Amino acid sequence: MDARLESHRDNRLLAALAPEMFELMRPDLRLISLQQSHELYEPGDEIDQIYFPQSGMLSLLIVTKDGRFFETSTVGRDGAVGLHAGLGPRFSLTRATVQIAGKFSVIRADRFASIVQDHPFLRDVISRYIELLWEEAQQIAACNAGHDASERLCRWLLQCADRVGGDTVDLTQEFLAQMLGTRRTTVTILAKSLQDEGVIKYRRGRIHILDRESLKHHACECYHVMQSGRLMPSNS
Amino acid sequence: MSMFYFDVHDGDKVLSDDDGTDLADIDAAREHAVVVVQELMFRRSEMLDRDWSAWKISILDGEGVELLRFNFSDVSPRKTS
Numbered sequence: 300m301d302a303r304l305e306s307h308r309d310n311r312l313l314a315a316l317a318p319e320m321f322e323l324m325r326p327d328l329r330l331i332s333l334q335q336s337h338e339l340y341e342p343g344d345e346i347d348q349i350y351f352p353q354s355g356m357l358s359l360l361i362v363t364k365d366g367r368f369f370e371t372s373t374v375g376r377d378g379a380v381g382l383h384a385g386l387g388p389r390f391s392l393t394r395a396t397v398q399i400a401g402k403f404s405v406i407r408a409d410r411f412a413s414i415v416q417d418h419p420f421l422r423d424v425i426s427r428y429i430e431l432l433w434e435e436a437q438q439i440a441a442c443n444a445g446h447d448a449s450e451r452l453c454r455w456l457l458q459c460a461d462r463v464g465g466d467t468v469d470l471t472q473e474f475l476a477q478m479l480g481t482r483r484t485t486v487t488i489l490a491k492s493l494q495d496e497g498v499i500k501y502r503r504g505r506i507h508i509l510d511r512e513s514l515k516h517h518a519c520e521c522y523h524v525m526q527s528g529r530l531m532p533s534n535s
Numbered sequence: 536m537s538m539f540y541f542d543v544h545d546g547d548k549v550l551s552d553d554d555g556t557d558l559a560d561i562d563a564a565r566e567h568a569v570v571v572v573q574e575l576m577f578r579r580s581e582m583l584d585r586d587w588s589a590w591k592i593s594i595l596d597g598e599g600v601e602l603l604r605f606n607f608s609d610v611s612p613r614k615t616s
Contacts, residue, residue: 445578446578447574447575447577447578448574448575448577449575449583472554481571481574482556482567482570482571482574483554483556484541484552484556484567484568484571485571485574485575487541487552487553487554488541488543488550488552488571488575489575489583491550491551492550492583492585493583495548495550496583496584517583517584
């Protein structure tokens with residue numbers, strides 16, 4: 300059980316809290332490691348823990364009756380999953396899974412809710428974050444409806460790299476196809492095209508971004524819109 | 536079910552499908568290829584700075600034998616609901 304200050308502060312939400320606010324949470328924060336594909340929540344599950352990624356990435360997916368997955372959001376060190384459970388009992392709307400393995404700071408929802416109750420400032424932090432998520436969800440909805448697979452793939456790769464905090468992302472083509480809502484073959488062709496251009500290197504489920512500027516050029520404007528929307532005051 | 540491979544090319548460059556997809560038969564493979572082309576050509580034919588309308592898609596079997604080929608421009612856009 301590691302509750303050293305520094306271990307929790309790669310997460311930008313936690314880092315943005317004033318030290319006295321963070322101290323309120325620190326005794327109840329645990330740092331855990333989670334593997335890829337670990338499931339946090341199914342739709343309808345009560346949110347019993349709040350997850351703050353320090354490394355790695357979480358995905359929130361809608362699963363349709365025919366078994367397809369659609370991205371609604373991804374969360375890395377820039378955010379949290381389940382934060383709104385600080386306002387009271389809440390239930391997950393999506394399937395939340397670990398998309399990229401890593402370390403996560405967790406706090407029990409009931410403990411967090413009781414801290415929030417005593418410190419209204421935290422309620423403001425939560426609602427600002429929810430507003431950001433809402434704006435992002437609107438942008439993703441428009442993007443999924445109107446932008447083509449190549450633009451969305453490039454946006455997606457950039458966002459994953461940002462959220463994981465590096466230029467290497469471990470994601471299979473099958474997963475990318477599910478997230479983009481395309482055939483896996485389409486992802487293969489797009490990835491090969493990007494590789495051919497020297498923008499990425501993609502081998503055995505590991506993507507290395509070689510030319511970020513080109514990737515940004517190929518991404519839809521949603522990348523820039525969503526990036527500028529990440530307005531949580533941050534140390535980094 | 537057998538493995539089918541979907542290479543795309545423009546007469547000069549080839550982007551080959553190394554992993555393949557397991558499908559019921561050649562008809563399913565043709566349908567799959569049509570959907571892939573529609574996904575690549577969604578809304579516009581220029582993506583990643585390539586003009587895909589000039590490209591072709593080939594369906595190959597596990598031995599690398601080409602079974603079928605057609606032009607991207609032969610595929611009509613997917614109807615969006």
